[in-house]
Amino acid sequence: MTVEVGAQALLALPAVLAVIASGVVRAAAPSLELDVELDPGTRRFHAVALVAPAARDFRFELHQSLQVTAASADGKTVRVVPAGREGPIFAWQVQMPAGAARLRLEYGGMLPALDRSLDDRGVLQGLPLMASSEGSFLSAAGAWYPQPAPLFSYRVTVSVPDDQRALVPGRLQSESLPPGGSGRYRASFEFARPAAGVDLMAGPWVIREKIMPRRNGGPVRLRTYFPRELDAIAGLVDGYLDDTRRYLELYGEEIGAYPHTEFSVVASPLPTGFGMATLTYIGAEVLKLPFIRATSLGHEVLHNWWGNGVYVDYSRGNWSEGLTTFMADYAYKERESGEAARAMRLAWLRDFAAVPAGHDPSLASFRSRIHGAAAAVGYGKSAMVFVMLRDVIGEEAFRRGVRAFWEEHRFRTASWSDLQAAFEKAAGRSLASFFGQWLNRAGGPAVTIAHAGAKAEAGKVRLTLTVEQVAPAYTLRLPLEIVISGRAEMRSIDVGRQRDVVTMLVDAMPEGVRLDPELRVWRVLDRAQLPPILRQWVIAQAPRLAQASGVEDVREAAVALAKRVFEIPPQPVSQDALNMGTEPVMLMGLHADVDAALAHAGLPPRPASLAGHGSAQVWTIAREAGPPVAVVSAKDAEALRALLGPLPHYGAQSWLVFDGRRALDRGVWPAPGRLIAVQNER
Numbered sequence: 001m002t003v004e005v006g007a008q009a010l011l012a013l014p015a016v017l018a019v020i021a022s023g024v025v026r027a028a029a030p031s032l033e034l035d036v037e038l039d040p041g042t043r044r045f046h047a048v049a050l051v052a053p054a055a056r057d058f059r060f061e062l063h064q065s066l067q068v069t070a071a072s073a074d075g076k077t078v079r080v081v082p083a084g085r086e087g088p089i090f091a092w093q094v095q096m097p098a099g100a101a102r103l104r105l106e107y108g109g110m111l112p113a114l115d116r117s118l119d120d121r122g123v124l125q126g127l128p129l130m131a132s133s134e135g136s137f138l139s140a141a142g143a144w145y146p147q148p149a150p151l152f153s154y155r156v157t158v159s160v161p162d163d164q165r166a167l168v169p170g171r172l173q174s175e176s177l178p179p180g181g182s183g184r185y186r187a188s189f190e191f192a193r194p195a196a197g198v199d200l201m202a203g204p205w206v207i208r209e210k211i212m213p214r215r216n217g218g219p220v221r222l223r224t225y226f227p228r229e230l231d232a233i234a235g236l237v238d239g240y241l242d243d244t245r246r247y248l249e250l251y252g253e254e255i256g257a258y259p260h261t262e263f264s265v266v267a268s269p270l271p272t273g274f275g276m277a278t279l280t281y282i283g284a285e286v287l288k289l290p291f292i293r294a295t296s297l298g299h300e301v302l303h304n305w306w307g308n309g310v311y312v313d314y315s316r317g318n319w320s321e322g323l324t325t326f327m328a329d330y331a332y333k334e335r336e337s338g339e340a341a342r343a344m345r346l347a348w349l350r351d352f353a354a355v356p357a358g359h360d361p362s363l364a365s366f367r368s369r370i371h372g373a374a375a376a377v378g379y380g381k382s383a384m385v386f387v388m389l390r391d392v393i394g395e396e397a398f399r400r401g402v403r404a405f406w407e408e409h410r411f412r413t414a415s416w417s418d419l420q421a422a423f424e425k426a427a428g429r430s431l432a433s434f435f436g437q438w439l440n441r442a443g444g445p446a447v448t449i450a451h452a453g454a455k456a457e458a459g460k461v462r463l464t465l466t467v468e469q470v471a472p473a474y475t476l477r478l479p480l481e482i483v484i485s486g487r488a489e490m491r492s493i494d495v496g497r498q499r500d501v502v503t504m505l506v507d508a509m510p511e512g513v514r515l516d517p518e519l520r521v522w523r524v525l526d527r528a529q530l531p532p533i534l535r536q537w538v539i540a541q542a543p544r545l546a547q548a549s550g551v552e553d554v555r556e557a558a559v560a561l562a563k564r565v566f567e568i569p570p571q572p573v574s575q576d577a578l579n580m581g582t583e584p585v586m587l588m589g590l591h592a593d594v595d596a597a598l599a600h601a602g603l604p605p606r607p608a609s610l611a612g613h614g615s616a617q618v619w620t621i622a623r624e625a626g627p628p629v630a631v632v633s634a635k636d637a638e639a640l641r642a643l644l645g646p647l648p649h650y651g652a653q654s655w656l657v658f659d660g661r662r663a664l665d666r667g668v669w670p671a672p673g674r675l676i677a678v679q680n681e682r
């Protein structure tokens with residue numbers, strides 16, 4: 001009896017052997033076997049590929065620098081026919097003879113050179129192939145091999161000159177370096193699970209290794225592939241290997257066992273920073289930065305579960321960056337302190353507040369796979385959805401949902417709806433309205449307390465709130481702070497209409513109430529919850545500079561500093577501008593002159609927490625009306641000039657104290673939001 005198994009089922013069951021109608025048994029899962037010879041110095045590339053495609057009518061792509069020199073199936077020559085091109089990528093087509101299982105392709109050429117002008121974005125877009133003795137990167141999207149199917153297993157053997165090392169994601173099968181230093185380095189890798197692509201990296205690396213034992217799943221081979229000068233930095237290799245181990249243990253515990261037997265930290269000549277299965281490829285200069293091991297490394301390790309473990313169909317929305325940001329970057333902030341976690345939520349909401357209405361996509365249509373300013377809102381909102389989801393269903397159900405999602409979808413493509421299903425099962429209830437509103441709607445709710453009143457009632461006090469939101473209304477559970485005799489008490493309220501009236505009993509007459517002071521709900525923040533930070537001045541479209549002092553030396557230093565701080569040259573204005581127009585103003589001068597100018601304009605005086613400290617002080621003024629004002633106050637012209645280098649780097653701060661060039665202290669003004677007075681309605 002013969003059974004024909006469709007391509008869809010084959011993807012889901014990669015290990016199954018299908019018996020096709022002709023009676024010939026063949027390995028059903030699409031696979032690729034590659035034998036690659038790469039000479040980074042001359043950029044010569046040659047490969048022999050054995051492809052088991054998903055369909056007999058096989059289409060594949062190759063970069064324009066690579067030409068097929070021989071093609072056969074079961075020993076018989078086959079024709080490779082052009083099938084179009086997109087930019088530097090050519091499409092090809094082969095009709096596999098009936099009964100033939102594998103296509104053999106020989107191809108090669110001279111790869112493009114390393115392009116040092118590319119940033120993280122350029123590399124992530126994956127278009128270039130690049131080779132050089134400093135480092136080579138052949139990304140899957142660059143079409144350096146014939147891809148058998150959207151998901152496929154592979155085995156790659158790569159050979160490079162003996163002063164180079166090379167790798168692809170997967171299990172290391174063998175590795176050899178002929179003695180005498182005159183041969184070639186060869187290494188073989190296998191990726192037996194369905195993979196979405198293969199990236200190949202090579203470089204002048206020293207390989208260091210540590211074996212990490214595991215209770216289940218056997219040991220994990222941890223490696224660094226660093227250039228000699230990086231490898232020589234005391235403690236760096238050990239630091240990376242030990243921290244990698246810590247992250248693998250953490251996420252193995254939280255989500256499910258690490259699905260591979262290796263993890264490598266690989267240095268790139270470009271300022272990249274991204275994760276692939278079994279490795280992360282990070283710029284050599286970036287690897288030296290002290291905070292990378294505390295943040296990016298964990299993020300990239302976690303992508304072995306999200307993105308490279310459970311795959312993303314980008315056409316259906318990118319859930320992976322949000323979940324990874326939530327379980328890595330954000331989780332580290334939570335571990336640091338509640339304040340640090342709040343600051344991260346504020347940063348997401350601030351980015352969102354800065355986007356003009358109608359310019360942010362819904363999460364379901366957010367497809368970007370690029371880290372960058374344009375993507376910041378999408379990632380922030382996506383991560384915040386997980387913060388809110390955990391608040392809604394509770395820590396335990398959230399954990400079960402994460403584990404179940406991994407268990408069910410590892411090495412398959414999953415979408416937001418698969419995530420929703422996993423969390424619904426874990427929580428034991430429908431989350432359709434939760435996911436519906438956060439995924440399908442752009443923007444966010446704008447909620448206000450329109451009225452708060454209270455009345456004594458049988459020894460207690462009944463508090464009644466009128467909560468309004470812009471239509472169409474969101475269904476929200478909102479944290480509410482109630483201030484009673486100077487003490488804050490937290491409750492939560494449920495709203496779902498344009499106008500909701502909510503009542504509750506409290507112990508005594510409250511002075512005031514405040515919505516979501518900890519910023520746990522994605523929404524349009526009002527000005528009282530957005531503390532002014534210097535970035536608002538830096539990126540201003542028509543910034544203004546007001547001089548407080550008349551001394552020529554000081555005025556010149558102020559003009560030079562303003563040129564450095566603002567992206568657009570500022571307009572010189574008089575001190576009257578502090579109360580005129582809407583565009584940001586920066587007031588600069590000597591301490592006494594600044595104090596006089598502030599008093600004259602009726603603005604708040606120098607904050608007491610800054611007065612008397614350092615050689616220069618910088619602060620922003622939070623105000624309800626009038627143009628945004630920031631102040632730079634220095635003890636002399638020299639102290640002002642000292643800020644030329646450092647000040648532009650502190651856009652995220654509300655205030656700073658400098659001693660010369662050094663920032664002694666800095667921070668963001670607290671902004672819990674407006675306290676709404678409660679009317680006594682006795």
Ligand SMILES: [Zn+2]
Nearest residue numbers: 299303321324
């Ligand atoms: Zn990421």
